[in-house]
Amino acid sequence: MNIPLSIQKRIKKEITVFCKSLPREPRELYEPMQYMLSIGGKSLRPSLLLLTCKMFKGQVKDALPAAIAIELFHNFTLIHDDITDNSPLRRGNPTVHVKWNSNVALLSGDALLIKAYQELNKTPPKYLPSIFILFNDAALKVCEGQQFDMEYETKARVSIDDYLNMISMKTAALFAASMSMGAITAGASKSDCNKMKVAGESLGMLFQLKDDVLDVFGKPGKTGKQTGGDIIQDKKTFLLLKAIELAKRKTKTELNLLIGNTKLSPTDKVQRVKKIYEDLGVEEYANQQMQIYYNRFKKSLTSIKAPEKDILLNLTEALLDREV
Amino acid sequence: MNIPLSIQKRIKKEITVFCKSLPREPRELYEPMQYMLSIGGKSLRPSLLLLTCKMFKGQVKDALPAAIAIELFHNFTLIHDDITDNSPLRRGNPTVHVKWNSNVALLSGDALLIKAYQELNKTPPKYLPSIFILFNDAALKVCEGQQFDMEYETKARVSIDDYLNMISMKTAALFAASMSMGAITAGASKSDCNKMKVAGESLGMLFQLKDDVLDVFGKPGKTGKQTGGDIIQDKKTFLLLKAIELAKRKTKTELNLLIGNTKLSPTDKVQRVKKIYEDLGVEEYANQQMQIYYNRFKKSLTSIKAPEKDILLNLTEALLDREV
Numbered sequence: 001m002n003i004p005l006s007i008q009k010r011i012k013k014e015i016t017v018f019c020k021s022l023p024r025e026p027r028e029l030y031e032p033m034q035y036m037l038s039i040g041g042k043s044l045r046p047s048l049l050l051l052t053c054k055m056f057k058g059q060v061k062d063a064l065p066a067a068i069a070i071e072l073f074h075n076f077t078l079i080h081d082d083i084t085d086n087s088p089l090r091r092g093n094p095t096v097h098v099k100w101n102s103n104v105a106l107l108s109g110d111a112l113l114i115k116a117y118q119e120l121n122k123t124p125p126k127y128l129p130s131i132f133i134l135f136n137d138a139a140l141k142v143c144e145g146q147q148f149d150m151e152y153e154t155k156a157r158v159s160i161d162d163y164l165n166m167i168s169m170k171t172a173a174l175f176a177a178s179m180s181m182g183a184i185t186a187g188a189s190k191s192d193c194n195k196m197k198v199a200g201e202s203l204g205m206l207f208q209l210k211d212d213v214l215d216v217f218g219k220p221g222k223t224g225k226q227t228g229g230d231i232i233q234d235k236k237t238f239l240l241l242k243a244i245e246l247a248k249r250k251t252k253t254e255l256n257l258l259i260g261n262t263k264l265s266p267t268d269k270v271q272r273v274k275k276i277y278e279d280l281g282v283e284e285y286a287n288q289q290m291q292i293y294y295n296r297f298k299k300s301l302t303s304i305k306a307p308e309k310d311i312l313l314n315l316t317e318a319l320l321d322r323e324v
Numbered sequence: 325m326n327i328p329l330s331i332q333k334r335i336k337k338e339i340t341v342f343c344k345s346l347p348r349e350p351r352e353l354y355e356p357m358q359y360m361l362s363i364g365g366k367s368l369r370p371s372l373l374l375l376t377c378k379m380f381k382g383q384v385k386d387a388l389p390a391a392i393a394i395e396l397f398h399n400f401t402l403i404h405d406d407i408t409d410n411s412p413l414r415r416g417n418p419t420v421h422v423k424w425n426s427n428v429a430l431l432s433g434d435a436l437l438i439k440a441y442q443e444l445n446k447t448p449p450k451y452l453p454s455i456f457i458l459f460n461d462a463a464l465k466v467c468e469g470q471q472f473d474m475e476y477e478t479k480a481r482v483s484i485d486d487y488l489n490m491i492s493m494k495t496a497a498l499f500a501a502s503m504s505m506g507a508i509t510a511g512a513s514k515s516d517c518n519k520m521k522v523a524g525e526s527l528g529m530l531f532q533l534k535d536d537v538l539d540v541f542g543k544p545g546k547t548g549k550q551t552g553g554d555i556i557q558d559k560k561t562f563l564l565l566k567a568i569e570l571a572k573r574k575t576k577t578e579l580n581l582l583i584g585n586t587k588l589s590p591t592d593k594v595q596r597v598k599k600i601y602e603d604l605g606v607e608e609y610a611n612q613q614m615q616i617y618y619n620r621f622k623k624s625l626t627s628i629k630a631p632e633k634d635i636l637l638n639l640t641e642a643l644l645d646r647e648v
Contacts, residue, residue: 143353
């Protein structure tokens, strides 16, 4: 996905070092962490952090603790979200609560969050105070977003604005924090740090919308997730909300029958909702929305004078076109 | 419980300020935090932190952020432990996962842990690095202890040493961190900070052993918990392990039949195990073990020159004699 190999390798190495540094006991606390980190993931957030740091001519070593902390935090949220959403698969592998049990997933997730803070604390002291504030604020927003996401599953009326606000917290806040932290650990100006925050936020929005599209239209072998997981769980994604907005009479009635329907088999439900999405062309609307964020991303980078910003632009284009 | 009123009031005030500072939305994220903090608790850990700080002539305001962080962290562990242990009551009130549901308890617990770090970050910068390390180390130990505690429920052989090691992590680590943080935020010498760590550790051990005793022999109206909750859950407490050690033939067979028995009614099970404890006199052994920690606590304070240390000594004696 256009992440420079050197960055990918550096993150992978640090994650390996982290995993090896974990105690062996209690096994059911530490093995799930190692498992989650070993089953891959794109390490997108730490990559963005390091790339931003490099773009501002910073030292990768100064940004690494925050990058690893962000990756650990992200994996903590995945472990806990998978319990909440009762998801069977993550990156094509059984989720932690399925492979072990919910109590193990709960506790090893907690410990992983604490480990994230331990890594964060390795940030050079001069950057630590502002990094710590950004990290906490983003972490809290992620929880708020997740809570809204849960509430929206059963809430009758959710607007597209509600949804965009929710994903700005649940997903984009961590992207925003990653990119501004990258700028901070390179000693960039406050104004540039803020621009990178906007860039990260836009990129996160784009990323989440693409995720929603891939959940339904992605190739199951590639995404490593259950196809149509969002549909099965009645997640009010951009696609569903747009479909509700566009649907006329018969289609609207059918959609209303499908949402919250627990009698239908998951496969049937996914197939029928997907058909409605296709008939209404909601994927195209999602693409248009993504384009808005892509433009916002580009705009926030315009006034930044750094030759290496092309790497970030290419990466973002690749995120728009990604299949996984 | 012999905590000076001024300290109690200060903590209560800060917790109230904290609760009022929370956003209203998402409601199911923040209301459970306010609920947990409002249903009381002794605020023992933050009190010990502030008392230690005062003992070393420190400023309470310098220690307050760490004290509040410790109290928030402690409440986070209670919310999550109650899910894991499936406990219906906490301080005489329904637990968060019962009053709301497990998903709400999981997520609001997570957010409370992050809020704890936000409070911790208000510590004066000169003390923050060492406070941050202590906090993380203790937090991780608490998770490790909780994991061992869970594993011991189904493990065939658990020694009394295993148990003492487990509670040194699950409970005593946070007491140790509280008291050493109190010393740090008063600018105490490294040697004195370490002594306070030992004192806190001993006090935590004593506190947990007393908790085990109260779980079975406490007055139900006073503890606010389900009587014999540990017995119902087959928790391998000091009492049970001592009983296993002391029991001869017939009693041993009966104990083995009772442990893990899911057919008996909880009330029956508690009654029969309690009878065995009484016949074997295990409560007295627990009292002897507590005395060991009390002596260790006193010894660690011996060489500390501070007139106010009597407050801590009296408080610890009160912990030995407490009924709740």
